[in-house]
Amino acid sequence: MELKIAGVVKESIVDGRGIRYTVFTQGCPHHCPGCHNPQTHDFYGGKTVEVGELFEEFQKNPMLKGMTFSGGEPFCQPEPLAELAKLVHGMGKDVTVFSGWTYEQLLEKHDPQVDALLQETDVLIDGPFLEEQKNLELAFRGSENQRVIDLKETRRKGQLVLLDV
Numbered sequence: 001m002e003l004k005i006a007g008v009v010k011e012s013i014v015d016g017r018g019i020r021y022t023v024f025t026q027g028c029p030h031h032c033p034g035c036h037n038p039q040t041h042d043f044y045g046g047k048t049v050e051v052g053e054l055f056e057e058f059q060k061n062p063m064l065k066g067m068t069f070s071g072g073e074p075f076c077q078p079e080p081l082a083e084l085a086k087l088v089h090g091m092g093k094d095v096t097v098f099s100g101w102t103y104e105q106l107l108e109k110h111d112p113q114v115d116a117l118l119q120e121t122d123v124l125i126d127g128p129f130l131e132e133q134k135n136l137e138l139a140f141r142g143s144e145n146q147r148v149i150d151l152k153e154t155r156r157k158g159q160l161v162l163l164d165v
Contacts (some may be wrong), residue, residue, distance in 0.1 A: 001051045003080040006040040006072060008054070010061065016096035016123060016140055017165075018065025021058045025072035025081070030100035034131035036142060040072035051080050055087045066094035066122070075099050075106060078117040085120035094122040096140075102126045103149055103160070123163060124149045139165040 006024040009015070015022040024037060026046025039045070058067055067088045069081050074097050085095040097117065099106065103126050106114055118124070125141050125148050133143040140148055153161035 001080045001083050002048050003051055003054070003077055003084070004043075004046050004048055005054075006037070006046045008057070010057065011064070012068065014140065015068040015070060015098075016066065016125075017094075019061075019063050020066055020068045020096065021054075021061070021064050022068040022070055023054060023081075023084075024070050025074050025077055027076050028071050028073040028100065029076065030073060030128055032100060032129040032131075034134065035129055037071065043076075046072075051084045051087070054084060058088065059091070064093065066096060068096040068098070070098045071100075073100055075101060075114055075117065078111070078113040082113065082116040082120050085117065089120065095120055096123040096125065097121045098125045100128045103147075103151075103154075118151065119155075121151050124151050 004026040006026045009022040012020045012022040024040055026040055027043035028041045074081055088095050127146040130143045130145050133145050135144050148163045148165050150161045150163045
């Protein structure tokens with residue numbers, strides 16, 4: 001299955017807990033002023049890769065704690081990312097996903113593919129980047145409104161659980 005990406009960072013320590021393989025998806029409808037990755041907004045930019053290629057690269061580094069999907073907007077390509085996330089989970093590793101939509105907005109889509117990616121997400125960092133709430137002291141996010149949600153615990157408890165980072 002194919003995925004449109006802007007690029008990857010093979011070893012990141014800023015895109016979630018531990019050393020991570022970060023996939024930057026191509027295409028974003030949010031266009032947040034002050035966005036850290038404006039080159040990822042164009043849905044016609046980037047390059048197309050096979051999910052299997054990314055997974056092969058990921059497998060080469062035993063030091064990785066997991067994989068992160070950033071953007072762009074990962075939930076614009078939920079089907080291939082859910083497939084990739086399943087492969088990552090099959091190795092006992094975790095998946096973090098960034099989204100400009102809130103968790104509640106993603107649930108309101110009632111889209112089976114979006115739901116499938118949410119099911120394969122361990123940590124969701126949600127909400128648009130808001131320049132007026134920018135804070136460089138925050139772990140893994142750029143503005144105060146963005147949340148770091150423990151989706152595994154949220155599913156288990158049936159209520160929103162934030163990670164203390």
